[in-house]
Amino acid sequence: MPSTDRGVFSLIIINKAGGLIYQREFQAGLHKLSTNDYLVLAGTFHGVHAITRSITPKIPSVQPPSPATSSPSTTAPAASSYSYPNPGVPVTGLDYLETDKFRLTCFQTLTGTKFLLFTDPLTGNVDTIVQKIYELYADFVMKNPFYQIEMPVRCEAFDRHLGAWLRGRA
Amino acid sequence: MVVYSFYIFDRHAECIYKRRWLPRPTSIVGKSRSEAAPTGLGQTVRSSDDDSKLVFGTVFSLRNMVRKLGGEDDNFVSFTTSQYKLHYYETPTNTKFVMLTDLKSPSMRIALQQIYINLFVEYVVKNPLSPTEHPGGVGVNNELFEESLEQFVVCVI
Numbered sequence: 001m002p003s004t005d006r007g008v009f010s011l012i013i014i015n016k017a018g019g020l021i022y023q024r025e026f027q028a029g030l031h032k033l034s035t036n037d038y039l040v041l042a043g044t045f046h047g048v049h050a051i052t053r054s055i056t057p058k059i060p061s062v063q064p065p066s067p068a069t070s071s072p073s074t075t076a077p078a079a080s081s082y083s084y085p086n087p088g089v090p091v092t093g094l095d096y097l098e099t100d101k102f103r104l105t106c107f108q109t110l111t112g113t114k115f116l117l118f119t120d121p122l123t124g125n126v127d128t129i130v131q132k133i134y135e136l137y138a139d140f141v142m143k144n145p146f147y148q149i150e151m152p153v154r155c156e157a158f159d160r161h162l163g164a165w166l167r168g169r170a
Numbered sequence: 171m172v173v174y175s176f177y178i179f180d181r182h183a184e185c186i187y188k189r190r191w192l193p194r195p196t197s198i199v200g201k202s203r204s205e206a207a208p209t210g211l212g213q214t215v216r217s218s219d220d221d222s223k224l225v226f227g228t229v230f231s232l233r234n235m236v237r238k239l240g241g242e243d244d245n246f247v248s249f250t251t252s253q254y255k256l257h258y259y260e261t262p263t264n265t266k267f268v269m270l271t272d273l274k275s276p277s278m279r280i281a282l283q284q285i286y287i288n289l290f291v292e293y294v295v296k297n298p299l300s301p302t303e304h305p306g307g308v309g310v311n312n313e314l315f316e317e318s319l320e321q322f323v324v325c326v327i
Contacts, residue, residue: 030239041235048231055224056253057174057270060192085172085253085272092252097232099247101240118239 007123008166009102011133012038015150016112018046022153026166030102030118045116049093049106056091058082105130129169136161171275173323174254177222178290178310181264183230185222186304187311191323229258229268247279261286281326289318 009029013022020042025032033041061083084091097104098121107115107130115137117130140158141147147155178187229246236246248257255275259267259282267282267290293315294300300309 031241033238037238041238044231044235048228048235051224051228052249052251052256055221055228055270056251057192085174089252094249095251097236097246097249099236099240099244101244 007120008129009118009120011118011162012042012116013137013153014042014046014114014116017150018043019150021151024159024162026163029120045106046114049108049114051093053091053093056084059085107131107134109134129166132165133162136165172272173275174270174272175221176270176319176323177225177266177268179222179226179229179266179268180304182303183226184305185219185226186307188222189316189319225256225268225270226266229256229266233258233260248277257282259283259286265290281322284326285319285322289315289322293318 008026010025011022012020015021020039023038059082061081092108094106096106101121103119103121103123103126105117105119105126107117109115115130115133117126117133119126119129136158140161141153141155144155144157147153173191175188175190177185180186232246232249236244245260246258248255250273253273255271255273257269257271257278259279261267265286267286269278269282271278293312294304294310297309297312300312304310
């Protein structure tokens with residue numbers, strides 16, 4: 001199939017402070033916003049992402065009454081003894097957002113940079129796409145000696161390779 | 171699947187109903203605690219009252235973001251984190267239904283719609299004793315609604 005990049009609407013990269021550092025549209029499908037609105041969107045999403053992590057349901061766990069602790073602290077509501085629904089998996093913020101018209105995948109790197117990929121709801125293998133984009137980012141943005149960290153991404157090579165890869169994606 | 175909590179927000183951004191089902195290792199769901207009465211006094215780090223405000227802030231921001239990008243007729247359906255899934259349904263009158271479940275649950279849009287149509291409209295809106303607005307949850311916290319919601323969540327879902 002020739003147009004295999006169909007499905008990926010746009011990409012947004014947000015730095016760890018919530019600032020927009022990259023925005024690119026690959027395919028029409030979403031409304032165009034002004035640059036200012038994209039900055040607002042990035043900041044808003046950064047905050048919402050943090051909130052979604054903090055509203056994770058906490059499941060109270062029954063802890064065996066240990067004789068070591070004094071009695072007033074055991075009768076008090078055991079605030080510290082809770083577990084998360086998926087113990088063992090690190091608590092993250094919003095990962096996937098589904099709407100009627102698009103699907104948003106958020107990938108946060110270990111250093112806090114967020115990649116927001118807007119795709120068609122039916123696009124599969126979104127995780128692979130995001131991983132590849134991260135790889136390209138590492139190769140062409142982070143290894144660019146002229147790139148200042150946390151600043152807007154203006155790297156031609158990144159743009160070129162990203163576009164080419166998304167177009168040629170099998 | 172497990173339902174963790176359920177919230178209703180009215181068009182004035184007020185939480186008019188909230189309910190939490192905390193799966194306890196030793197007890198059954200029927201013994202779930204409805205957090206309506208004992209809240210208010212901040213018990214621990216954050217009361218469930220603050221939780222509902224955070225939930226509202228999240229869905230409100232996301233809804234506006236989605237509408238900006240997808241158009242006025244777009245609606246966000248759900249989002250997923252590594253730990254839970256949040257389902258969202260908004261009625262034409264801007265009443266918002268939010269449900270937090272575990273990751274394995276399918277789309278709950280129909281279920282939330284059913285709660286609205288079969289429970290909220292029947293037992294709250296059609297109740298002659300219930301006011302049109304529900305400040306502080308007045309009119310929503312009636313026995314019939316709570317009971318049938320409990321039934322719905324335990325049996326149907």
